Amino acid sequence: xxxxxxxxxxxxxxxxxxxxxxxxxxxxxxxxxxxxxxxxxxxxxxxxxxxxxxxxxxxxxxxxxxxxxxxxxxxxxxxxxxxxxxxxxxxxxxxxxxxxxxxxxxxxxxxxxxxxxxxxxxxxxxxxxxxxxxxxxxxxxxxxxxxxxxxxxxxxxxxxxxxxxxxxxxxxxxxxxxxxxxxxxxxxxxxxxxxxxxxxxxxxxxxxxxxxxxxxxxxxxxxxxxxxxxxxxxxxxxxxxxxxxxxxxxxxxxxxxxxxxxxxxxxxxxxxxxxxxxxxxxxxxxxxxxxxxxxxxxxxxxxxxxxxxxxxxxxxxxxxxxxxxxxxxxxxxxxxxxxxxxxxxxxxxxxxxxxxxxxxxxxxxxxxxxxxxxxxxxxxxxxxxxxxxxxxxxxxxxxxxxxxxxxxxxxx
Amino acid sequence: xxxxxxxxxxxxxxxxxxxxxxxxxxxxxxxxxxxxxxxxxxxxxxxxxxxxxxxxxx
Amino acid sequence: xxxxxxxxxxxxxxxxxxxxxxxxxxxxxxxxxxxxxxxxxxxxxxxxxxxxxxxxxxxxxxxxxxxxxxxxxxxxxxxxxxxxxxxxxxxxxxxxxxxxxxxxxxxxxxxxxxxxxxxxxxxxxxxxxxxxxxxxxxxxxxxxxxxxxxxxxxxxxxxxxxxxxxxxxxxxxxxxxxxxxxxxxxxxxxxxxxxxxxxxxxxxxxxxxxxxxxxxxxxxxxxxxxxxxxxxxxxxxxxxxxxxxxxxxxxxxxxxxxx
Numbered sequence: 001x002x003x004x005x006x007x008x009x010x011x012x013x014x015x016x017x018x019x020x021x022x023x024x025x026x027x028x029x030x031x032x033x034x035x036x037x038x039x040x041x042x043x044x045x046x047x048x049x050x051x052x053x054x055x056x057x058x059x060x061x062x063x064x065x066x067x068x069x070x071x072x073x074x075x076x077x078x079x080x081x082x083x084x085x086x087x088x089x090x091x092x093x094x095x096x097x098x099x100x101x102x103x104x105x106x107x108x109x110x111x112x113x114x115x116x117x118x119x120x121x122x123x124x125x126x127x128x129x130x131x132x133x134x135x136x137x138x139x140x141x142x143x144x145x146x147x148x149x150x151x152x153x154x155x156x157x158x159x160x161x162x163x164x165x166x167x168x169x170x171x172x173x174x175x176x177x178x179x180x181x182x183x184x185x186x187x188x189x190x191x192x193x194x195x196x197x198x199x200x201x202x203x204x205x206x207x208x209x210x211x212x213x214x215x216x217x218x219x220x221x222x223x224x225x226x227x228x229x230x231x232x233x234x235x236x237x238x239x240x241x242x243x244x245x246x247x248x249x250x251x252x253x254x255x256x257x258x259x260x261x262x263x264x265x266x267x268x269x270x271x272x273x274x275x276x277x278x279x280x281x282x283x284x285x286x287x288x289x290x291x292x293x294x295x296x297x298x299x300x301x302x303x304x305x306x307x308x309x310x311x312x313x314x315x316x317x318x319x320x321x322x323x324x325x326x327x328x329x330x331x332x333x334x335x336x337x338x339x340x341x342x343x344x345x346x347x348x349x350x351x352x353x354x355x356x357x358x359x360x361x362x363x364x365x366x367x368x369x370x371x372x373x374x375x376x377x378x379x380x381x382x383x384x385x386x387x388x389x390x391x392x393x394x395x396x397x398x399x400x401x402x403x404x405x406x407x408x409x410x411x412x
Numbered sequence: 413x414x415x416x417x418x419x420x421x422x423x424x425x426x427x428x429x430x431x432x433x434x435x436x437x438x439x440x441x442x443x444x445x446x447x448x449x450x451x452x453x454x455x456x457x458x459x460x461x462x463x464x465x466x467x468x469x470x
Numbered sequence: 471x472x473x474x475x476x477x478x479x480x481x482x483x484x485x486x487x488x489x490x491x492x493x494x495x496x497x498x499x500x501x502x503x504x505x506x507x508x509x510x511x512x513x514x515x516x517x518x519x520x521x522x523x524x525x526x527x528x529x530x531x532x533x534x535x536x537x538x539x540x541x542x543x544x545x546x547x548x549x550x551x552x553x554x555x556x557x558x559x560x561x562x563x564x565x566x567x568x569x570x571x572x573x574x575x576x577x578x579x580x581x582x583x584x585x586x587x588x589x590x591x592x593x594x595x596x597x598x599x600x601x602x603x604x605x606x607x608x609x610x611x612x613x614x615x616x617x618x619x620x621x622x623x624x625x626x627x628x629x630x631x632x633x634x635x636x637x638x639x640x641x642x643x644x645x646x647x648x649x650x651x652x653x654x655x656x657x658x659x660x661x662x663x664x665x666x667x668x669x670x671x672x673x674x675x676x677x678x679x680x681x682x683x684x685x686x687x688x689x690x691x692x693x694x695x696x697x698x699x700x701x702x703x704x705x706x707x708x709x710x711x712x713x714x715x716x717x718x719x720x721x722x723x724x725x726x727x728x729x
Binding site: 419 | 564
């Protein structure tokens with residue numbers, strides 16, 4: 001039925017099976033769209049946010065998907081700027097995952113703001129001293145870059161490629177991709193960083209506040225660093241899941257191992273920096289404002305010291321150790337465990353830097369308030385996941401995303 | 413974002429921030445313009461960029 | 471005209487906590503004055519709007535040492551360092567501003583797009599989001615204050631130190647050919663409503679205003695001074711535990727101050 005659209009030399013499931021897949025995921029997507037419309041039409045009273053949790057699940061989701069989408073800029077940086085040529089076999093997928101993550105982040109932001117129709121004020125009336133302004137500008141620009149990086153892939157669809165103009169455009173875009181990738185890396189450095197700055201500059205919130213250099217708190221650099229470390233882990237994880245679902249090998253082991261190795265060293269150096277940052281904050285910054293480390297982790301039903309151990313040790317040190325050792329990378333189970341832990345770790349870090357910042361009482365006579373998202377918040381957060389799955393499904397089926405697929409899965 | 417918006421100020425932070433922004437936008441814009449113009453030229457048969465094999469890029 | 475008058479104004483408040491009875495008149499007056507919307511069911515205080523909110527503090531001791539104190543909390547109109555208040559610096563759309571002329575932190579309702587970053591930045595929870603459309607019971611909309619704009623759903627609002635009253639006082643002074651307004655010409659609604667006279671409002675920079683002296687009281691303190699927010703609301707209490715409750719202290723610091 002759709003065989004004319006499928007790349008040559010590869011095998012895809014039957015259209016019926018694919019339609020069932022689209023139908024199931026599409027139903028989830030529609031559920032999310034329904035919740036989104038509720039939030040837009042009825043307002044943010046549809047959420048469980050309140051005046052103590054002005055930032056909640058959505059802002060976490062934004063920070064998390066952008067960190068996980070960091071695989072696109074960092075793999076692009078390694079491939080085009082550093083010249084790690086093997087990574088050309090995974091860069092397409094990294095770009096696609098990045099594109100999904102960033103478009104999701106923009107969508108969630110559009111739901112999260114109280115007056116969506118005024119969203120453009122952030123550009124028009126920009127306050128250049130606000131971290132959020134920097135985020136908005138860089139994020140939108142970088143989404144443009146990702147679109148530019150994804151576009152040639154779409155144009156390489158078997159039918160589109162037959163159109164000479166599209167063929168030439170795609171070729172030309174590939175030719176100067178390094179320029180776009182470099183711009184993307186520049187923009188990513190700033191918006192990943194300014195997302196870290198979002199809580200780092202809050203001098204009224206001792207849990208999030210960090211000292212730093214010039215206008216940038218330490219979290220600025222930690223966020224960029226952790227996104228560069230854990231983004232590629234997410235790319236690897238999604239590649240592994242895709243291989244499992246499609247039941248075939250799509251990327252050669254040496255490519256995965258190279259990315260895992262770089263990721264591992266990034267993660268190892270990041271986690272050392274994170275430990276130093278935590279130590280300095282706990283022993284100098286927070287006490288200067290009257291807080292002990294354990295004040296942030298006690299007298300409440302959820303945020304205990306376990307969260308710090310889980311984030312830094314189990315989801316930080318452990319995956320870093322696995323990924324920097326060759327035997328760790330070579331073992332399928334260990335590698336998978338490491339990338340899963342790294343993804344959980346970075347997501348947990350973003351959760352802590354958003355939700356726990358809100359939860360910790362600052363006035364001595366105030367108390368901890370807990371938060372659990374409403375179904376509308378959950379549905380609108382699942383919505384981008386469903387959208388991502390659909391886009392991956394379509395892209396995998398109709399576009400030559402994995403250059404090594406033909407070689408790894410010869411058709412008799 | 414633009415100097416004609418009333419709260420615009422010509423201070424250092426503005427110049428650095430907006431400078432970075434417009435620098436990035438210019439590169440992206442010029443890059444895409446180049447690709448489009450060259451693609452039109454290639455399609456029309458002007459210049460040399462007609463034949464290449466698909467596997468030389470990914 | 472004396473030199474002090476030409477200095478920039480710095481409006482602020484001194485609240486005597488020993489006088490506050492916790493009656494809530496300030497909260498009611500504030501809501502009426504500023505057209506603050508309310509919900510049909512106000513049981514959930516986490517999403518109701520109270521520009522002025524009275525907190526109840528207890529010393530945590532049992533009888534006969536038990537003691538409590540009411541603490542009214544308006545917006546602190548933090549100055550930070552040179553106007554770098556926690557909320558103003560983070561607003562991405564320049565929708566909240568620190569006035570160096572009056573020291574008042576304003577909120578531009580038609581500019582705010584509801585990202586709530588300022589709420590995340592404020593340690594006093596002085597900022598409130600309009601989770602619902604503002605709706606008043608039938609007929610009550612006729613008694614709204616015409617000098618204060620009502621706010622739409624999806625934006626943040628907070629105490630303005632009744633800025634509209636400052637504008638009116640200035641207009642009146644201008645009409646009467648005066649350049650300066652008198653202390654009593656600009657008073658906030660909460661100040662005037664307090665039956666105990668616990669709230670004093672005025673220009674902290676002006677030696678002729680009562681607040682100028684009151685803030686120098688040895689028992690005066692501000693909330694969370696250690697954070698560097700530099701608030702313009704001062705509290706006075708003769709009770710040491712109340713003064714200590716105004717900020718966070720490490721265990722050994724607390725002990726050393728109490729001893």
